[in-house]
Amino acid sequence: MKKTLILLLLALVGCSLNQAPAQSIFDKWEALDSFHEVMAQTFHPSEEGNLEPIKTRSGEMAKKADALAKTPIPDEFASAAIQSAVKQLQKDSKMLHKLIKSKQASDEQITKSLSALHDVFHEIVGLCKDENH
Template structure:
């Protein structure tokens, strides 16, 4: 029974990973945003906000490109479009906070919210793909 549970968990994890790869492979702008988000967010989680301070404008540019990109047909829903709009607006706010030298706690809070918004989009894509 334990072996079956382990095998099931492995298959489930691989399916989720494959699904995410499919989303990113079919939507290069989402993948590009993820690349910068991953770099800046995981660094900030470890207490280093230097990367987001250096790359906040790039993150906003990637969000803009995603907003203006051709959304793959499988993911082109009103909910995903609305979340992308919010992602772009929130990235602009974060960039302004960095440029105005807001406190690190404020920047981290905005970056965390932006990270959550990104995962909301990926989650909506997964739901749409099922």
């Protein structure tokens, strides 16, 4: 009996180890992952009052958003809402870059614009997680 329980336990553990890990949204959508990398490295420092990363990388972020808008959305995420949010992300990224390039924007304006862009990014991620989109 003890031997049977041990074998059963080993079989269950073996089965769980053989299952492939679920792919994340970012694994399935490389362009979104690429944008996310720049967003994370610029937004999180801004929460601490450090705007240098976004000031130096706003052009890169705009290019990543442009690439995201130009690459096909994976079929499982393709919806009108996601398409619209991606276009908004592209537009807002360009506006943020222009704002920073103008050198006329206050830190408060840059922070507000980056925060709004971050919200759009999270809207896209949320819509991807919503199975009923």
